[in-house]
Amino acid sequence: MSKEVLYGLYNDEEDLLHAVHAAHDAHLDIMDVYTPFPVHGLDDAMGLDESRLHIGGFIFGALGLLTAFLGMTWIFTADWPVIYGGKPYWSVPAFIPITFELTVLFAGIGMTVTFYIICGMGPGVINKTLDDRITDDKFCIAFDTHDFEETGLDKIKEFFSSTGASEVNIKTL
Amino acid sequence: MSGAPISPIRQPLVTGSKTYHQITEDLCGPTEKAPSKAWVIAFLISVAFLSLGIACILWTIWKGIGSWNLNRTIGWGWDITNFVWWIGIGHAGTLISAILLLFRQKWRTGVNRAAEAMTIFAVLCAALFPGIHVGRMWVVYFFFPYPNTRGPLWPNFNSPLLWDLFAISTYFTISLLFWYTGLVPDFATVRDRAKGFRRKLYNLLSFGWTGSAKHWQRWESLSLVLAGIATPLVLSVHTIVSFDFATSVIPGWHTTIFPPYFVAGAIFSGFAMVQTLMLITRKVLNLQDYITLEHIESMNKVILLTGTIVGVAYLTELFIAWYSGYVYEQFAFFNRAFGPYWWAYFGMMSCNLLIPQVFWWKKYRRSIVITFAMSIFVNIGMWFERFVIIATTLARDYLPSSWSWYVPTFVEVGIFLGTLGIFFTLYLIFTRVAPVVAIAEIKHILKSSGDQYASGHAEKHRTGQSLVVEDHHH
Numbered sequence: 001m002s003k004e005v006l007y008g009l010y011n012d013e014e015d016l017l018h019a020v021h022a023a024h025d026a027h028l029d030i031m032d033v034y035t036p037f038p039v040h041g042l043d044d045a046m047g048l049d050e051s052r053l054h055i056g057g058f059i060f061g062a063l064g065l066l067t068a069f070l071g072m073t074w075i076f077t078a079d080w081p082v083i084y085g086g087k088p089y090w091s092v093p094a095f096i097p098i099t100f101e102l103t104v105l106f107a108g109i110g111m112t113v114t115f116y117i118i119c120g121m122g123p124g125v126i127n128k129t130l131d132d133r134i135t136d137d138k139f140c141i142a143f144d145t146h147d148f149e150e151t152g153l154d155k156i157k158e159f160f161s162s163t164g165a166s167e168v169n170i171k172t173l
Numbered sequence: 174m175s176g177a178p179i180s181p182i183r184q185p186l187v188t189g190s191k192t193y194h195q196i197t198e199d200l201c202g203p204t205e206k207a208p209s210k211a212w213v214i215a216f217l218i219s220v221a222f223l224s225l226g227i228a229c230i231l232w233t234i235w236k237g238i239g240s241w242n243l244n245r246t247i248g249w250g251w252d253i254t255n256f257v258w259w260i261g262i263g264h265a266g267t268l269i270s271a272i273l274l275l276f277r278q279k280w281r282t283g284v285n286r287a288a289e290a291m292t293i294f295a296v297l298c299a300a301l302f303p304g305i306h307v308g309r310m311w312v313v314y315f316f317f318p319y320p321n322t323r324g325p326l327w328p329n330f331n332s333p334l335l336w337d338l339f340a341i342s343t344y345f346t347i348s349l350l351f352w353y354t355g356l357v358p359d360f361a362t363v364r365d366r367a368k369g370f371r372r373k374l375y376n377l378l379s380f381g382w383t384g385s386a387k388h389w390q391r392w393e394s395l396s397l398v399l400a401g402i403a404t405p406l407v408l409s410v411h412t413i414v415s416f417d418f419a420t421s422v423i424p425g426w427h428t429t430i431f432p433p434y435f436v437a438g439a440i441f442s443g444f445a446m447v448q449t450l451m452l453i454t455r456k457v458l459n460l461q462d463y464i465t466l467e468h469i470e471s472m473n474k475v476i477l478l479t480g481t482i483v484g485v486a487y488l489t490e491l492f493i494a495w496y497s498g499y500v501y502e503q504f505a506f507f508n509r510a511f512g513p514y515w516w517a518y519f520g521m522m523s524c525n526l527l528i529p530q531v532f533w534w535k536k537y538r539r540s541i542v543i544t545f546a547m548s549i550f551v552n553i554g555m556w557f558e559r560f561v562i563i564a565t566t567l568a569r570d571y572l573p574s575s576w577s578w579y580v581p582t583f584v585e586v587g588i589f590l591g592t593l594g595i596f597f598t599l600y601l602i603f604t605r606v607a608p609v610v611a612i613a614e615i616k617h618i619l620k621s622s623g624d625q626y627a628s629g630h631a632e633k634h635r636t637g638q639s640l641v642v643e644d645h646h647h
Binding site: 034 | 192193194197318324325326327329330331332333335336339340342343346347350351354357358361362364365366376377380381382383384385386387388389390391392393394395397398399402403405406409413416613614616617
């Protein structure tokens with residue numbers, strides 16, 4: 001499923017932010033924006049929702065907490081109760097360190113794996129990029145040409161030249 | 174971080190009036206050139222030490238733990254001393270990347286990447302020691318609680334040694350994920366400049382990173398949460414290491430100040446190792462514009478603070494030993510200072526408490542030579558501290574008839590040198606493969622911390638409406 005992308009490159013994140021705002025005002029539907037580093041304010045300008053990744057982190061953490069605590073509880077009270085140092089079988093304070101560690105471990109691994117999956121990334125994955133300089137010093141706004149079949153691409157080209165894009169190209173992804 | 178006003182009292186963190194492209198060039202450069210002669214020599218030496226270490230470890234496994242000089246009285250010697258020393262060194266990376274991220278300390282960006290790498294390598298070296306000191310290394314997986322055919326018999330979840338296993342494996346995993354996720358966009362930068370085989374290699378390493386706005390948003394969210402959970406984690410790790418001692422009944426070990434005292438000591442030694450490595454790295458790779466005197470001074474302040482906390486802990490221990498009125502406790506501390514291992518105690522006191530006090534003077538905090546010498550002193554001092562706590566304390570136990578003396582064998586020394594070899598080999602490979610300073614993060618702070626944007630120069634450079642960098646004199 002290839003799509004033809006018309007994209008413009010900007011030299012500065014300030015120009016990029018102005019352009020994204022301008023595109024929003026002109027009701028131009030941006031496909032995506034690519035930058036060499038996180039530009040603050042960009043998600044608001046593009047109207048992106050807040051990431052829900054941290055909710056996933058919480059759920060994974062809760063899972064780790066329950067796994068550790070219930071696991072130790074089951075082992076030490078039901079599966080193989082042993083008295084250590086005269087303490088009760090269910091010695092809750094002694095379970096705290098491992099419960100904490102597994103909470104962190106599950107949250108960290110779960111969130112990171114989720115991140116790579118929802119971003120379509122991972123070992124061996126190769127995603128085509130529009131321009132090699134996007135990871136260097138260029139800031140890119142991309143439009144899917146399919147969205148502009150009726151109105152024509154001139155509108156976008158005009159948009160790029162009026163917002164100060166240094167280059168405009170078409171590429172098939 | 175455009176829009177953030179620059180305080181006129183802040184020193185720039187990126188010097189040399191860098192553009193985004195220059196940053197890419199400067200930081201990707203070292204991975205693209207052939208290695209220098211100095212690198213090759215350093216690498217060969219490191220690999221030689223590594224080989225010695227592997228030989229000594231194999232000998233230990235073949236011959237048994239009797240190839241070490243541990244005895245009935247002194248059951249822990251260089252093995253656990255080295256373990257605690259390495260794990261302490263492995264604390265600076267996560268502290269720099271996590272705690273300083275939460276505190277919005279921008280100077281972390283110059284050193285976080287290398288410090289995190291150092292952390293991971295140090296934890297690897299540390300984890301080796303518990304593995305081999307059990308003697309029968311081939312059944313070391315018995316530590317892990319898994320359903321087994323021996324009952325199932327489970328490990329003792331009430332034991333600090335098991336907590337330690339969980340703490341260290343969690344710490345290693347989280348540090349690795351944090352470090353690698355930070356590296357992915359930078360690997361993409363290297364990828365997009367590479368051709369041929371290197372392009373293939375970095376295609377693999379960069380996981381298909383595109384720089385999409387949504388990905389950056391999630392990446393920042395992930396970094397922040399990982400920093401948030403890594404902060405209590407890093408504090409928990411050395412706390413739990415200190416429990417290995419503090420929950421025992423050995424005079425000199427069972428003290429309640431151990432957790433904060435160990436954590437401060439870990440940060441102290443970790444920062445010292447960061448200084449040792451960064452001073453060499455910035456010189457060899459020409460990164461003086463990214464790792465500035467400002468960074469070095471900031472780290473020296475942390476060393477001064479944590480060193481002084483450690484010093485206060487030493488003195489508190491002494492006071493409490495006397496104040497407790499408990500003869501065994503009093504003897505333990507008298508023995509540390511005036512017993513057979515007195516030199517280790519005075520080495521520890523002078524290297525950790527006295528010498529770092531020079532950092533009260535700004536002149537010395539900003540001196541490369543003094544900083545480098547100090548970092549070595551602290552590394553040595555913190556090794557002595559662990560030796561004092563472990564071997565000195567054990568050498569004189571309750572019964573004079575079982576008092577003993579301990580000198581390591583060649584095998585024990587060889588394993589320690591071997592871990593230094595592992596550490597430096599991995600670090601040297603890291604400097605060839607990955608950008609040692611986080612490229613994206615430096616670009617991100619450029620407009621708030623670059624010297625050309627500093628107060629007074631700002632108007633000339635950029636007049637973007639959201640960039641507020643004019644003077645803030647009142």
